[in-house]
Amino acid sequence: xxxxxxxxxxxxxxxxxxxxxxxxxxxxxxxxxxxxxxxxxxxxxxxxxxxxxxxxxxxxxxxxxxxxxxxxxxxxxxxxxxxxxxxxxxxxxxxxxxxxxxxxxxxxxxxxxxxxxxxxxxxxxxxxxxxxxxxxxxxxxxxxxxxxxxxxxxxxxxxxxxxxxxxxxxxxxxxxxxxxxxxxxxxxxxxxxxxxxxxxxxxxxxxxxxxxxxxxxxxxxxxxxxxxxxxxxxxxxxxxxxxxxxxxxxxxxxxxxxx
Numbered sequence: 009x010x011x012x013x014x015x016x017x018x019x020x021x022x023x024x025x026x027x028x029x030x031x032x033x034x035x036x037x038x039x040x041x042x043x044x045x046x047x048x049x050x051x052x053x054x055x056x057x058x059x060x061x062x063x064x065x066x067x068x069x070x071x072x073x074x075x076x077x078x079x080x081x082x083x084x085x086x087x088x089x090x091x092x093x094x095x096x097x098x099x100x101x102x103x104x105x106x107x108x109x110x111x112x113x114x115x116x117x118x119x120x121x122x123x124x125x126x127x128x129x130x131x132x133x134x135x136x137x138x139x140x141x142x143x144x145x146x147x148x149x150x151x152x153x154x155x156x157x158x159x160x161x162x163x164x165x166x167x168x169x170x171x172x173x174x175x176x177x178x179x180x181x182x183x184x185x186x187x188x189x190x191x192x193x194x195x196x197x198x199x200x201x202x203x204x205x206x207x208x209x210x211x212x213x214x215x216x217x218x219x220x221x222x223x224x225x226x227x228x229x230x231x232x233x234x235x236x237x238x239x240x241x242x243x244x245x246x247x248x249x250x251x252x253x254x255x256x257x258x259x260x261x262x263x264x265x266x267x
Contacts, residue, residue, distance in 0.1 A: 034067050047083020110137035119239040120144040126164040126232040131155050145238045156182045159211035163223035165236040166203045184221045188214045208251035220244050222251035226258050
């Protein structure tokens with residue numbers, strides 16, 4: 009990246025506050041780091057940029073989270089995100105951002121989190137963020153064939169028109185997975201038609217006994233997608249709050265994925 013002389017921005021600190029100034033400070037910090045391929049300390053960067061050490065530390069932490077800076081052996085260098093900024097690597101950058109946001113949401117919920125899409129007539133689980141304390145649902149029957157029984161599947165089917173739903177169910181007929189699974193296709197179609205777009209879709213042990221799930225739609229252009237979570241049935245009292253948090257995080261998640 010180009011590295012203009014430090015003095016070029018000397019006046020930017022004077023009499024300016026707000027997000028524009030923070031952006032200018034971040035750019036100055038990146039330019040300074042770029043001049044030190046072997047790494048630079050925060051104290052040295054503060055001196056070189058004429059920014060306060062607390063400001064430099066705060067910006068470095070934010071830029072590290074986003075992958076634009078990284079700390080190696082006490083010195084700060086440019087991060088790997090810069091290598092992904094070209095259009096050729098756009099998908100890699102989007103995936104990295106998605107994985108990071110899902111991990112943050114998983115930790116906030118204390119439960120596994122999923123991002124799925126409906127693409128070319130099939131359900132596709134694009135990303136899963138799980139941990140030992142937040143295990144993912146065991147896929148004991150292919151998710152693509154069981155959209156009728158999962159919160160994820162019903163959320164995606166609910167975003168399709170009636171003909172597309174019928175087409176899907178003709179290729180993946182409803183089948184009983186547990187005693188709670190809806191196996192009447194007409195009843196399922198009726199429920200999907202009546203499902204409000206703003207209300208989370210729930211799965212109370214329909215796909216697997218011992219597991220409850222919630223899903224909310226994600227709308228971005230022509231994308232048919234959803235954000236979902238799963239947890240043991242013993243935590244069902246937490247499901248409503250989890251669904252509300254999913255709904256609140258859906259739009260910011262899509263914005264974070266924009267490049």
